[in-house]
Amino acid sequence: MSDPMGKMEAAGGLAVTTGVDVNKAVEALKSEGIPAKVLAKDATLWGPEAEAEAAIRLGWVDTFEKSKELIAPLAKLRAEFGEQGIDHIALCGMGGSSLAPEVISRTLDLGISVLDTTDPGQILAEIGEESLRRTAVVVSSKSGGTVETDSQRRAFEAAFKGVGITDFAGRFVFVTDPGSRLVELATEQGSHLFEADETVGGRYSALTAFGLVPTALAGADIAELIEQAEALAASATGEGDNPAVVLGAVIAARPTITIADDGTGIVGLGDWAEQLIAESLGKDGKGTLPVVLEGPAAAGARGSDRVYATVGGSSTGLPAGGSQLAMPDVVVNGPLGAQFLAWELATAYAGYLIGIDPFNQPNVTESKENTNRILADGLPDERPTAVDGDIEIFGSHAKTVSGALGELLLDADSKDAYVAIMAYLDRLDDAPVAQLRSEIAERTNSPVTWGWGPRFLHSTGQFHKGGRQTGLFLQITGAVGQDVEVPDREFTFAGLQAAQAAGDRQALESRERPLVRLHLTDRKRGITQLLHAVRELS
Numbered sequence: 001m002s003d004p005m006g007k008m009e010a011a012g013g014l015a016v017t018t019g020v021d022v023n024k025a026v027e028a029l030k031s032e033g034i035p036a037k038v039l040a041k042d043a044t045l046w047g048p049e050a051e052a053e054a055a056i057r058l059g060w061v062d063t064f065e066k067s068k069e070l071i072a073p074l075a076k077l078r079a080e081f082g083e084q085g086i087d088h089i090a091l092c093g094m095g096g097s098s099l100a101p102e103v104i105s106r107t108l109d110l111g112i113s114v115l116d117t118t119d120p121g122q123i124l125a126e127i128g129e130e131s132l133r134r135t136a137v138v139v140s141s142k143s144g145g146t147v148e149t150d151s152q153r154r155a156f157e158a159a160f161k162g163v164g165i166t167d168f169a170g171r172f173v174f175v176t177d178p179g180s181r182l183v184e185l186a187t188e189q190g191s192h193l194f195e196a197d198e199t200v201g202g203r204y205s206a207l208t209a210f211g212l213v214p215t216a217l218a219g220a221d222i223a224e225l226i227e228q229a230e231a232l233a234a235s236a237t238g239e240g241d242n243p244a245v246v247l248g249a250v251i252a253a254r255p256t257i258t259i260a261d262d263g264t265g266i267v268g269l270g271d272w273a274e275q276l277i278a279e280s281l282g283k284d285g286k287g288t289l290p291v292v293l294e295g296p297a298a299a300g301a302r303g304s305d306r307v308y309a310t311v312g313g314s315s316t317g318l319p320a321g322g323s324q325l326a327m328p329d330v331v332v333n334g335p336l337g338a339q340f341l342a343w344e345l346a347t348a349y350a351g352y353l354i355g356i357d358p359f360n361q362p363n364v365t366e367s368k369e370n371t372n373r374i375l376a377d378g379l380p381d382e383r384p385t386a387v388d389g390d391i392e393i394f395g396s397h398a399k400t401v402s403g404a405l406g407e408l409l410l411d412a413d414s415k416d417a418y419v420a421i422m423a424y425l426d427r428l429d430d431a432p433v434a435q436l437r438s439e440i441a442e443r444t445n446s447p448v449t450w451g452w453g454p455r456f457l458h459s460t461g462q463f464h465k466g467g468r469q470t471g472l473f474l475q476i477t478g479a480v481g482q483d484v485e486v487p488d489r490e491f492t493f494a495g496l497q498a499a500q501a502a503g504d505r506q507a508l509e510s511r512e513r514p515l516v517r518l519h520l521t522d523r524k525r526g527i528t529q530l531l532h533a534v535r536e537l538s
């Protein structure tokens, strides 16, 4: 099918339209029968080294079949919670265990609180809330051993006890893989348990119990999401129109993909797609860097080194209005269930085209190991190289914040460079600091990413360490007002957060990448100062 932007393929309720010349890659994927092979779970497609992992990680292509079994029990549990006056869902989980529920929640306006943080202020706001009495907590972890999730669960348990809810076990819903330690705990204490499909990796798990349990409990029509994925899967095999193939070819086409909601009914898919693409493709010194944009008009969307993608829920295939010149490089339109599957298929196809195993995340463990070592041995003794107002500067020759930013960005226009801003702050209370991404993007030709720590460690964190080694890193940390204990652990949330930031610094510094850390000794004033400083740059 042809259209003013170039190529459009539509099937199963989803349309992908692009002006990027991907005909060769699309034809190659189709003529080699890759779509049918992926759906048939052919583990050999990504090479001999990837085969063992792929053999146990391709369940996502049809997992929504199994997920139908979740519909009735989740409806029953939601009704039971309703009878007990529980009408709020809090979700503890990192990366693949929380990003899909967050998109579903934002898109359907479910109001789930997603706690993918170790920031004491954010934790305190959640566990100290009056809503605790109306809250059930979904604890989602495939491995059952992720430190952030485990610590959040402990904090909720203590909070329930603190307000006299002694039968707290019935308010916990655990989502985990068979055999994990959360299975044991659920059985031991009598919490609700949903075992997930173990043949699906975290970032491909949107349509498994990980995406569906918390959202169904909060009122999502998960049968509809499943139907939408099913409709796309039915058309994703042949050589006819296959939008996921076009999307895969586009993702593989350039070093960076920038992603924005187009405003037509899907909210925040970019944050989920970011993890899928960064952890799947950012390794072996190559891959595609995902950049989540604040909206369609955001700074840094376009460039010859990137494809600019918009995502929407309209079924027409093109966003409303706009001239051909203003069109994104690729437009992905269709319902959320189909979007999830399409981006997963596309990432697997892109891995095939680039020659990357899309199912492992070899460099994520490195920062985790550094964190554990720091928790055991203590924080490294680091002194600021300068202090400017409410901000301590580490790792720069400059005496001022704008000087330090200028120094870091000196190489920003070199080939394939990108800027990664990583903020270990409260993503609700400290939200204005995120304006820094667009401010820096306006001042450089490089792609600029934004990551809330430690959430990004499970996403672009893989790319930073495993992808192209051209990143310029700005880490932002902040003073903690009131710390929160992690029950039965030798660290607090503030200690864990600081150890995660230091552990990641060490991982990046060991690669000799430029890294500046700015520590806000007063968060509110520091954020104002920082935004002012960046605006001083030409």
Ligand SMILES: O=P(O)(O)OC[C@H]1O[C@](O)(CO)[C@@H](O)[C@@H]1O
Binding pocket: 094, 095, 096, 097, 140, 141, 142, 143, 144, 145, 146, 149, 202, 203, 279, 361, 364, 457, 458, 459
């Ligand atoms: O579900 P888990 O095992 O807690 O892991 C959370 C996240 O951590 C990672 O394993 C590694 O960052 C992600 O791939 C995953 O989504």
